[in-house]
Amino acid sequence: MKIGTRSRAMTLAMALVAAVTTMVHPAEAATGDGSPSDSNIRYFGRWDTRSTGAYVSEWAGAYVVVGFTGTTVKLRQRRSIDLFTSIDGGPWVSRTNVSGTVDLTPSRLPPGTHTLRVSYRPVAGSYHGDAVFQGVVLDSGARTVVPGVPSRIIEFIGDSITVGQRSSQQALTAYGWLTGEKLGAGHTQIAVGGACLYPAPDGCIGMQDRFLKTGLDAAGPDWNFARYQAGDVVINLGTNDRSHGVSGPQFQSAYTTLLQRIRAKYPQANIYAMETFHRRYVTETTAAVTARNNAGDSKVRFINTEGWITPATDTADGTHPNDAGHRKIAARLAAAIG
Template identity: 65%
Template sequence: MKWLPKISLLAAMTTVLAGAPIAFATGAHAATTRYEVESAPAVCSGAIAANHSGYSGSGFCDTPNAVGSAVQFTIDSPAAATLSIRYANGTTADRPADISVNGAVVQPGAGFESTGTWDAWTTRSLPVQLNVGTNTVRLAATTAGGLANIDYLDVTTGGGDGSPTDPNIRFVGRWDTRDSTAYVPGWAGAHLKTAFTGTTVKLKQRNTIDLYYSIDGGPDVYLQNVSGTVNLTPTPLAAGNHTLRVSYRVVAGSYHGDAVFRGLVLDPGARTLPAAPARGTVEFVGDSITVGTTTSKNALTAYGWLVGEQLGLDHMQVAQGGACLVSTADGCVGLDRRFVKVSAVDGAVDHDFSRYQAGVVVINLGTNDVGHGVSTTQFQSSYVGLLRTIRGKYPQAAILALQTFRGRYVPQTQAAVQAVNNAGDRNVFFVNTDGWVPPDGLSDSVHPNDIGHRAIAAKLAPIVAAHLASIS
């Protein structure tokens, strides 16, 4: 539990210990310096504690439960940097804080979400512009809960080299990263994001692939049958900082070509910069409808992608064309078993769920199970199992079980939600989707078209936003 002393903030801002920052190499053109909260000149408006495991150094800052409780770091840096704050929050509520640099708030009410227990630590990152030389970074609680427990501040300066292991490239979704020279996206909608300097950017591919890319938030550009070093800037950009997003095309759950990211090629002397942080993470679990089959850009025009983009969230579609809820003897890919995997292929390794925690998970399954002879009893039992699996991986997430748009297995979906609710999990919800798909919103009898997916997203986005707000 949190330490709650009856002392003033001014008097408490005295807890400092001697020490020096620690420097780490993080790749070409970039370096990280760690500032432990227990080491001077850091100050903690509370106590340096060691009563929970997993912290770095000799302790962490445990502040009073009060508005204005604060931690302050004094750092040395060139102008561009990424701040990474390691923290633990064992409550179920967010512990938001204003993050200030040199007295100016650069991130008001930054979320420090629950990590499940006080022994579980995670990192919140923020790209900032600093002064050359000495800077102060301050976290001040904005609610009566005070701050999360703060372990250290990492300051990464310079830029990355564009390799798959470059920390400035954010791989959104599930990626197989076992080969440090070649990262492979595992499900629909997985994409990478980064920023970069210079006037050109090229993508290193292994073999032929179709892909979409967007620079500086512009329209997605579609490339077909490209391979090797792929120039994404045939017309050079203006000199300066730019952003990049790359997504490999998904057709009915399968990648068209060799979806293997081998790095970026930048101008001589140019570097990558951190991608802007997302407001949270949402995951969509489903079949070809969730993949966006029959829409103009597949995963990029599916309702999950649209909802994530509208709300400023990291988003991914754990979905495959033809997928079922239940793994069947005749070979239907069942998300009851494949949800925990890095991809849907046979023999796929387990996904590393420490990479991110979803705030909301949306399930749309049951359309295909009828064709594979799945009984209503089996469907309901497997749905309960999937809900429990998701809860085990995402302890704080709101789980939304959508009524399938064709109305299949609706009583069983509702009963599965009720079963986990009755067992004590109140953060699982059935969502009635009657009327979500307009008459002109289908491309066939099953799949929504672009109009249909936009209509679904319009209904679903405020629901996802409300559940994110309720757990923040």
């Protein structure tokens, strides 16, 4: 081989090696090892999975379901967080300010197959816990298994009332979570305290737009709606807009836009527009629903909530329902959406 030919051949070979070395191969989901990317684990709600070792959900009401064998289970956490856990359908256990490897079974479980559910306290107000799921640690030789989970998913879109603020366990004692549990459905609360429907100029988060996002940050990634399809979507918005100067026409336009966006993302879903408990923007909400019905969308309904709760006894502060108030709302809402 001539020197020039040999040189060109070596250059080509080095280029091929460099190309192979720098090529990014998509990571395959683990199975059975308890890592966040373990394909046996089931996630409800919107989880940011860009980091394979740490999954994050910023919305209220997201949770994880893990089936596993063995007699113990530990939770991997990054930094301090308040969270709730339930094993084998038992009562939810509150775990405050935990971090690192969190032992959930100081007393061993009976041998067999078990189910763990984990939900994190939502970051809100002055609370800034690290709601990051980094997987589970099991007995030597134990593995995760696919848990039994509902196929129906209900999504609740709202503000602090839907978050469950001022109730005893926040998202877990909020009407959305309770309604989903009553109906035997998977559920999630796409909600944050202080949210408006319309993106007000003073900075109030507008759920008209945030509905499309993975998390709270407007500059964050859009949500991939192929991850799951909600069968039902319940909206409870409008409590905060008035105090942020949102006019009736602005609110109605934003509600119509949100309904259109929900329909585009969930073509088969039933969509329910709840009347706010303070009866704000009722005319505008019903007009937005009517507009969708007139456009041929018969699966959008207005839900009249008058008389569901009594503010003096069923709220903590005249606005946010207490535990009893949320239970009353859940009973009426579960009956309404079936």
